[in-house]
Amino acid sequence: xxxxxxxxxxxxxxxxxxxxxxxxxxxxxxxxxxxxxxxxxxxxxxxxxxxxxxxxxxxxxxxxxxxxxxxxxxxxxxxxxxxxxxxxxxxxxxxxxxxxxxxxxxxxxxxxxxxxxxxxxxxxxxxxxxxxxxxxxxxxxxxxxxxxxxxxxxxxxxxxxxxxxxxxxxxxxxxxxxxxxxxxxxxxxxxxxxxxxxxxxxxxxxxxxxxxxxxxxxxxxxxxxxxxxxxxxxxxxxxxxxxxxxxxxxxxxxxxxxxxxxxxxxxxxxxxxxxxxxxxxxxxxxxxxxxxxxxxxxxxxxxxxxxxxxxxxxxxxxxxxxxxxxxxxxxxxxxxxxxxxxxxxxxxxxxxxxxxxxxxxxxxxxxxxx
Amino acid sequence: xxxxxxxxxxxxxxxxxxxxxxxxxxxxxxxxxxxxxxxxxxxxxxxxxxxxxxxxxxxxxxxxxxxxxxxxxxxxxxxxxxxxxxxxxxxxxxxxxxxxxxxxxxxxxxxxxxxxxxxxxxxxxxxxxxxxxxxxxxxxxxxxxxxxxxxxxxxxxxxxxxxxxxxxxxxxxxxxxxxxxxxxxxxxxxxxxxxxxxxxxxxxxxxxxxxxxxxxxxxxxxxxxxxxxxxxxxxxxxxxxxxxxxxxxxxxxxxxxxxxxxxxxxxxxxxxxxxxxxxxxxxxxxxxxxxxxxxxxxxxxxxxxxxxxx
Numbered sequence: 001x002x003x004x005x006x007x008x009x010x011x012x013x014x015x016x017x018x019x020x021x022x023x024x025x026x027x028x029x030x031x032x033x034x035x036x037x038x039x040x041x042x043x044x045x046x047x048x049x050x051x052x053x054x055x056x057x058x059x060x061x062x063x064x065x066x067x068x069x070x071x072x073x074x075x076x077x078x079x080x081x082x083x084x085x086x087x088x089x090x091x092x093x094x095x096x097x098x099x100x101x102x103x104x105x106x107x108x109x110x111x112x113x114x115x116x117x118x119x120x121x122x123x124x125x126x127x128x129x130x131x132x133x134x135x136x137x138x139x140x141x142x143x144x145x146x147x148x149x150x151x152x153x154x155x156x157x158x159x160x161x162x163x164x165x166x167x168x169x170x171x172x173x174x175x176x177x178x179x180x181x182x183x184x185x186x187x188x189x190x191x192x193x194x195x196x197x198x199x200x201x202x203x204x205x206x207x208x209x210x211x212x213x214x215x216x217x218x219x220x221x222x223x224x225x226x227x228x229x230x231x232x233x234x235x236x237x238x239x240x241x242x243x244x245x246x247x248x249x250x251x252x253x254x255x256x257x258x259x260x261x262x263x264x265x266x267x268x269x270x271x272x273x274x275x276x277x278x279x280x281x282x283x284x285x286x287x288x289x290x291x292x293x294x295x296x297x298x299x300x301x302x303x304x305x306x307x308x309x310x311x312x313x314x315x316x317x318x319x320x321x322x323x324x325x326x327x328x329x330x331x332x333x334x335x336x337x338x339x340x341x342x343x344x345x346x347x348x349x350x351x352x353x354x355x356x357x358x359x360x361x362x363x364x365x366x367x368x369x370x
Numbered sequence: 371x372x373x374x375x376x377x378x379x380x381x382x383x384x385x386x387x388x389x390x391x392x393x394x395x396x397x398x399x400x401x402x403x404x405x406x407x408x409x410x411x412x413x414x415x416x417x418x419x420x421x422x423x424x425x426x427x428x429x430x431x432x433x434x435x436x437x438x439x440x441x442x443x444x445x446x447x448x449x450x451x452x453x454x455x456x457x458x459x460x461x462x463x464x465x466x467x468x469x470x471x472x473x474x475x476x477x478x479x480x481x482x483x484x485x486x487x488x489x490x491x492x493x494x495x496x497x498x499x500x501x502x503x504x505x506x507x508x509x510x511x512x513x514x515x516x517x518x519x520x521x522x523x524x525x526x527x528x529x530x531x532x533x534x535x536x537x538x539x540x541x542x543x544x545x546x547x548x549x550x551x552x553x554x555x556x557x558x559x560x561x562x563x564x565x566x567x568x569x570x571x572x573x574x575x576x577x578x579x580x581x582x583x584x585x586x587x588x589x590x591x592x593x594x595x596x597x598x599x600x601x602x603x604x605x606x607x608x609x610x611x612x613x614x615x616x617x618x619x620x621x622x623x624x625x626x627x628x629x630x631x632x633x634x635x636x637x638x639x640x641x642x643x644x645x646x647x648x649x650x651x652x653x654x655x656x657x658x659x660x661x662x663x664x665x666x667x668x669x670x671x672x673x674x675x676x677x678x679x680x
Contacts, residue, residue: 002471010459205455209516212419212449213472214441 003210003220007227011194020193021235025186026242029179033247042248043067045122046081046089048074053097055133058151062129067122077111088112088122100130101137101147176249177331181303183239183262184323185294187269190235192290194228195273195360196283203282221361225270232266252334261333264346265326267353272322274360297321322352371433372397372524372555373418379426380413380579387413389579390427395572400546400556402570404563404666406674410579411559412452415526418557419449431524445473448522452529452559454513456501462488462512463497466519473520483519490548491515492541507538514542518549525549526557531565543569563667573666577674591664593673597622600633600642603658604649607631611652618644629657637663 011017045067049056063069072080072089080086091109099106108126136150201207210220240259243249251258276293280286298304300314301323307315318324329345339346373395380388388410395401405411416422417429420440429436431443456465466484475483488494491511501509514530527546531539539562546569550556560566566573567587575583575590583590604611607626615624615631620639625632635641642661649656 002468006460006468010457013459201457204458205451205453206457208421209449209451209455210472211421212444212447212451213469214444214474215472216441 001223003215003223004227004230007197007224008230011197011227011231017190017193020186020189021231022186022238022242024189025182025235025239028182028185029239029243029247032179032182033175033243033249043088043122044086045069046072046077046086048072048077048089048091050094051092051096054148055097055100055151056092058155059092059126059129062155063122063125066125081111090122090126100133101140101144102142103134103137105134176243176251177327177334178306179243179249180258180330181298181301181323181327183236184265184301184326185298185303186239187232187235187262187266188272188294188297188323189290191228191232191266191269191273192276192286192294193273194231195270195277196280196286198224199277199280199283199286225274228270228273229266232270233263236262236266250334253336254333257333257339258330260339261326261329261342261346261349264349264353265322268322268326268349268356271353271356271360275356276360278360278362297323300324302327322349325349325352371395372399372431373557374430374433375414375418375427376430377427378414378417378424378429380410380417380422381425387579388417388424391576391579391581393574393581393584395555395557397555398550398553399572400550400558400570402566402573403557403559403576404566404573404670405559405576409576409674411576412528413579414576415449415528415557415559418526419447420444445520446523448517448520448525450514450517450525450527450530452532454509456509456512456516458500458502461498461500462493462504462515465501465512466515469516470519475520483521486521487515487519490518490545505535505538507534507541510534510538510542514545522554524555524557528559529561530558531560531562539565563665563670567666575670575673582673583669587666590666590669593669597634598637598664599662600635600645601658601660601662602631602633602645602649602656603660604629604631605655605657607654608652611648611654614648614652615645618648621645 043066045063047056047060047063047069049060049071060069060071067087070086072086074091077089077091081089089111091111093106093109096106096108108130110123110126132154133151136154137147140147140150198207201210211217236259240251240255240262244251244255273290276286276290280289300310300318300321301307302318303323307318307324307327310318325345325348329342329349332342332345333339371394373393375391375393378388378391378393379386391410391414393414403411403414413422417424418431418436420436420443432446434443436443457468460468463484466487467480470480470483485494488497491514493508493511493515496504496508501512504512510530510532514527517525517527530546531542534542543565546556546558556569558566558569570587572584572586573590574581583593585593607629612624612626612631615621615633618635618641620636620641621633622636623634625634633645642659646656646659
């Protein structure tokens with residue numbers, strides 16, 4: 001695997017390669033996401049728990065997954081909200097759990113300082129939890145042990161739970177979809193540059209020298225493509241990390257699914273890079289060709305603006321570029337669809353990868369030019 | 371036998387690049403391969419390296435068919451390409467380590483071989499530098515080191531001294547001799563006839579895809595003549611002197627132009643001293659002496675009709 005290791009080392013060693021790989025997409029993402037940073041911060045929820053039962057504790061644990069939760073006293077509610085120390089405060093009255101198990105209809109009081117959408121996820125989360133608890137209470141018929149067993153099953157995931165999008169979350173997710181377009185742009189640019197390593201090696205004759213050794217052309221190509229894929233996956237991983245850790249981006253129900261879709265797109269971008277390097281005589285030409293192709297492909301695909309604002313004819317043409325399909329797949333998954341729900345988009349991406357790969361490799365490397 | 375080529379044929383469309391070439395190179399030889407541009411040298415080298423398909427004939431290296439044992443054979447061959455082929459973005463050490471790994475060297479053995487190759491080419495002190503900081507001569511030496519790192523039994527050097535300073539050329543020539551003394555067989559191509567004359571035990575001259583002459587330097591020079599020429603610059607010339615010179619044993623002709631006497635004599639008769647005695651006897655004075663013996667350059671020119679550097 002000497003070619004694989006060497007290619008990765010050589011690409012990462014050149015600091016200017018980090019510009020298309022990380023700096024460029026990260027800078028664009030920063031430009032778009034910075035104004036929305038406020039909207040992406042973690043919600044702060046205060047809880048006045050007069051009941052203090054395992055159920056109320058469970059509720060706080062569930063909230064903790066989406067928000068920063070802190071117990072407070074009744075007297076602090078007004079101050080904490082007016083001083084903007086909390087976005088939302090809930091009050092659980094004494095006897096809440098008992099009433100719920102007895103199939104009564106106890107309520108949780110909620111306080112907020114303004115009619116902001118930011119508290120919607122918490123409210124919906126509480127509502128969802130309490131609804132589930134009510135349903136379990138119904139079948140428990142007042143039996144506390146049965147109720148808690150049911151709740152335990154619920155929390156372990158034995159109960160199916162549909163993901164619901166809410167207004168504020170949707171906006172954030174659409175924002176994430178939008179900035180994903182910049183990652184797509186960065187991937188295509190970086191792969192185009194990385195693939196030209198072969199051209200660089202041909203220019204300085206090392207490419208031909210490799211085959212004086214026992215290395216075969218097949219092995220070389222395999223390792224070369226593998227190294228490009230790894231670099232592409234590193235790029236995705238790094239940008240995802242930046243988006244998650246710095247911008248607190250909302251990737252919807254599964255970051256893994258989004259990563260998986262981008263991993264499929266990395267096949268497209270690497271094959272695209274191979275096609276460009278195969279069609280170009282030298283690095284400079286490859287650079288020009290990639291610039292001429294990547295920008296319009298990204299424009300058509302909706303990397304810079306929503307596809308919907310384009311004329312119908314352009315939207316139809318956009319179906320013939322891979323960027324359209326990656327962003328469609330990303331949009332679906334971020335807004336709650338499973339990978340299976342994006343099967344068509346993923347299959348089309350595979351098709352694009354195959355086409356680019358064939359274009360990139362049909363011209364046999366002519367060692368006889370030596 | 372290190373290399374045995376039998377009836378090798380290589381065509382590029384209509385062009386017959388190698389025309390039924392047969393060639394044997396023994397173990398321990400420094401074999402010179404000469405020929406004008408387009409003679410077919412590179413095609414032969416690439417065929418030996420298995421880089422091009424051949425249209426006929428057979429190549430055996432280390433008594434194994436290249437067709438059947440290409441990967442195994444390649445492990446024991448090192449090639450110094452004519453164009454410098456090193457990675458500009460790797461240091462000299464990393465370049466050698468890379469090529470060493472291509473030949474399956476690993477761990478301590480790899481380190482040892484890299485160190486040896488860098489010492490051998492005089493680059494150890496500058497091993498951490500990138501080739502772009504090297505002079506032309508140093509790049510050439512690195513180009514050679516990359517071919518030697520796996521200590522091949524057969525080394526093919528294609529114009530290894532093109533465009534370098536005399537000091538680096540001397541270093542490379544001495545290195546070739548040392549490698550040969552250590553047991554490597556070397557195939558050497560060069561445009562510098564003096565290098566070939568100094569280094570090679572046998573020389574083949576190629577033209578139009580065929581070997582048109584093959585032998586030791588002496589055997590080749592004997593092909594084009596059995597005479598040598600002495601040109602004397604004299605203070606004064608008279609016909610008595612010319613008659614005396616003509617009477618010297620082995621002298622075939624003596625021609626006078628102004629103050630210059632050109633003497634044609636049989637090769638290796640050692641009669642220069644007798645000619646100078648004639649000049650002294652005639653009370654003239656020798657101002658200059660120039661001897662012309664048949665050279666490889668002359669052989670090449672005669673056989674191919676072109677100068678080696680054309």
